[in-house]
Amino acid sequence: MRISEMELISPKSVLECLSYLQDTDRDIRLIAGGTDTVVQMKEGKGRPKTWVNIKGIKELRFIREEDDGIHIGPLTTHTDLIKSRIIQYQAQALADAAWEVGATQIRNMGTLGGNLATASPAGDTIPALYVLDAVVELQSIAGKRKVPIEDFFYGPRKTAINRNEMITNIIIQPQKTDEVSIFQKLGPRRAQAISIVNVAIRLRMGKEKRECIGGKIAFGSVAPTVIRAHKCESLLRVSPLTEEMITNIGKVAWKEVAPISDIRASAEYRRDMAGAILERGLYRLMKRWENR
Incomplete structure (x- = not known):
């Protein structure tokens, strides 16, 4: 299959993206950094008719401290995690894991949300999210729901994400001083x-x-x-x-x-x-x- 045979949509907001996911008659798949997706596509796997490129949705790329934990946007790259002082000092395991992901180019392109959605048992950031008590926020047109990390994965390449949902936030619990x-x-x-x-x-x-x-x-x-x-x-x-x-x-x-x-x-x-x-x-x- 040639790239020219695929439709590519690039929404500018979460709401616009969710409206596309509501179309159940369409063969759709989200793509962000593409570091896992492109490899799968070359192997003849996961080739939808329509790609929804979410890389340009700026509201999904952030790291910030809030009362209930550290909030990380799904489009936050591995390099973002490595450079963040919040992650370096309050989530050392996640900073370590992000550093171990591929080469510089992969770390610059690959995203935390993509690592979760790919659901590989060998994903480097996932064990770190387990020990940091991560909660994954999923959103659809109907609203949001939160899934604890240990309930998020069903098996290799299988997650709790419904067809009309996308990851919009990952919340982790920061390390205490002890x-x-x-x-x-x-x-x-x-x-x-x-x-x-x-x-x-x-x-x-x-x-x-x-x-x-x-x-x-x-x-x-x-x-x-x-x-x-x-x-x-x-x-x-x-x-x-x-x-x-x-x-x-x-x-x-x-x-x-x-x-x-x-x-x-x-x-x-x-x-x-x-x-x-x-x-x-x-x-x-x-x-x-x-x-x-």
């Missing part, structure tokens, strides 16, 4: 690679040395969707996060994941590496906390 977070990724090479395994960690620290009083851990690329590691989380509060304790927590990670084998890695390798990158992340977090 919290620290991080994102870790294992890929087949140092850069521009899809994750073999990734993990985001958010810890709440106590007053004693390496005392953890709570935390969240989310793994990507080890199940049909990103998963929370509840068994590992329960161990965070057992004793100070010494090297021995971190090693023990890493050993439990294999019980949390349910990976598959594919061209990038075997299920067994992913299971082993889940524990390894969790350990590495916890070690780095302790250094980050002690050097704050």
Whole structure:
């Protein structure tokens, strides 16, 4: 299929875009940065008759603090996230994850909303959104609704977005002064690679040395969707996060994941590496906390 055979619409507002999505007789798909969409199209997947290009809707690109959390527009790019002081200091795991997305060109074009809508189990920003208690705001002509991140994904490439809806906001909960977070990724090479395994960690620290009083851990690329590691989380509060304790927590990670084998890695390798990158992340977090 040639590009000339496709219709392209470029709305200037959310309301105009939603009016197009109301047309149920039309084969429509939204496109923003296109970093995932174009790849799928070249593979013969997801080729609608009409593209709705939302890249020009300026009201969907923002990062701002409000009373209920940090609000991020779906057209916010990965580069925007990296450069934002709000994200750097109050959502470190998301800043780390955005930095791990592809090369500079991909980070400049790819958007947070696009990462969510693509719903890849290996999406780098998604585990970070899990540990930051993200809520996804969906809007249609009829109104808005909010979906917690853990209810948003149904499976690979499947989300809670209805045909007449679009993502208009992502709300995350900022780190408190006693919290620290991080994102870790294992890929087949140092850069521009899809994750073999990734993990985001958010810890709440106590007053004693390496005392953890709570935390969240989310793994990507080890199940049909990103998963929370509840068994590992329960161990965070057992004793100070010494090297021995971190090693023990890493050993439990294999019980949390349910990976598959594919061209990038075997299920067994992913299971082993889940524990390894969790350990590495916890070690780095302790250094980050002690050097704050």
